[in-house]
Amino acid sequence: MSLQSIGPVLLVGAGKMGGAMLEGWIDRGLPAEQICVLEPNAAAELRATASGQGLRLNPEKPNAPPPKVVVLAVKPQVMDDVLQDVVRYVPEDAVVLSIAAGKTIANIAAHLPKGQPIIRTIPNTPAAIGRGITVCVANGVVSDEQREAAGELLSACGEVAWIEDEGLMDAVTAVSGSGPAYVFLLAESLADAGVAAGLSPELARRLALATVSGAGELLRASGLEPDVLRKNVTSPGGTTEAALKVLMAPGAIPDLMREGVAAATRRGKELAD
Numbered sequence: 001m002s003l004q005s006i007g008p009v010l011l012v013g014a015g016k017m018g019g020a021m022l023e024g025w026i027d028r029g030l031p032a033e034q035i036c037v038l039e040p041n042a043a044a045e046l047r048a049t050a051s052g053q054g055l056r057l058n059p060e061k062p063n064a065p066p067p068k069v070v071v072l073a074v075k076p077q078v079m080d081d082v083l084q085d086v087v088r089y090v091p092e093d094a095v096v097l098s099i100a101a102g103k104t105i106a107n108i109a110a111h112l113p114k115g116q117p118i119i120r121t122i123p124n125t126p127a128a129i130g131r132g133i134t135v136c137v138a139n140g141v142v143s144d145e146q147r148e149a150a151g152e153l154l155s156a157c158g159e160v161a162w163i164e165d166e167g168l169m170d171a172v173t174a175v176s177g178s179g180p181a182y183v184f185l186l187a188e189s190l191a192d193a194g195v196a197a198g199l200s201p202e203l204a205r206r207l208a209l210a211t212v213s214g215a216g217e218l219l220r221a222s223g224l225e226p227d228v229l230r231k232n233v234t235s236p237g238g239t240t241e242a243a244l245k246v247l248m249a250p251g252a253i254p255d256l257m258r259e260g261v262a263a264a265t266r267r268g269k270e271l272a273d
């Protein structure tokens with residue numbers, strides 16, 4: 001199956017994450033006439049129109065083909081209300097793909113006809129440049145063809161991983177869904193630290209951004225493990241070692257990361273309600 005042969009896609013919510021996926025789909029050649037966006041936010045609508053050059057913005061338009069894939073990309077807090085409205089656009093043979101943090105397949109299924117194929121996923125915002133990763137778990141009625149169609153659509157946004165245990169999705173969300181924010185925080189903190197050490201804000205920002213993005217590229221391109229790359233920077237008795245003694249001390253970055261991921265995982269579980 002190719003991206004072009006998936007059939008009509010309905011995207012419900014083109015905000016930060018839905019909009020990033022939309023960019024990924026269009027960049028990778030999903031035909032705009034195959035995409036319909038349902039989005040009440042005028043600014044996002046305009047963005048979607050501009051980037052899609054001819055995206056349909058209303059599933060009620062006469063002669064609109066019924067979607068084969070419906071992507072739910074609204075906040076978990078409004079998902080129940082949105083589903084009550086959107087259910088009328090969901091044909092029984094369409095696969096419903098939710099990207100909402102916390103919302104379980106059972107939460108989604110409660111608003112849809114019995115037997116609706118549903119895939120719960122967690123993408124991340126590098127999807128906008130085709131460099132995201134999406135983790136998926138399907139309910140028992142998703143066909144091989146629907147799994148393939150969803151995989152094709154999500155591959156346009158980067159890597160795709162399937163898991164069988166839905167119970168892992170909150171931990172997945174805490175690592176890869178929220179993860180880009182942790183990396184951006186690192187870039188911000190590094191720039192701030194450079195200023196504190198006497199650099200101008202402009203130079204500190206430039207150094208921090210180039211360093212974080214360069215390190216990410218090196219991690220990907222080299223295929224080496226992060227600890228190997230870290231050790232390659234760390235000369236015995238040198239400057240990096242002095243910094244890492246602080247950053248890796250008990251209660252510092254590794255412990256804080258564990259606590260942060262645990263907090264995000266707990267929050268995911270709360271969002272199910």
Ligand SMILES: NC(=O)C1=CN([C@@H]2O[C@H](COP(=O)(O)OP(=O)(O)OC[C@H]3O[C@@H](n4cnc5c(N)ncnc54)[C@H](OP(=O)(O)O)[C@@H]3O)[C@@H](O)[C@H]2O)C=CC1
Binds near residue numbers: 078
């Ligand atoms: N941001 C991220 O990095 C990630 C987000 N997610 C998940 O993606 C989902 C969306 O998050 P995010 O993109 O950050 O949030 P946003 O608020 O940016 O996007 C949600 C969009 O849905 C719109 N919306 C609200 N009500 C409706 C409706 N009835 N019909 C159609 N669209 C509607 C909102 O419009 P308005 O603003 O006017 O309300 C908004 O534009 C969440 O469930 C989140 O858990 C998952 C992984 C990563």
Ligand SMILES: O=C(O)[C@@H]1CCC=N1
Binds near residue numbers: 101173
């Ligand atoms: O912060 C959130 O809840 C969403 C889910 C993962 C990333 N953003």
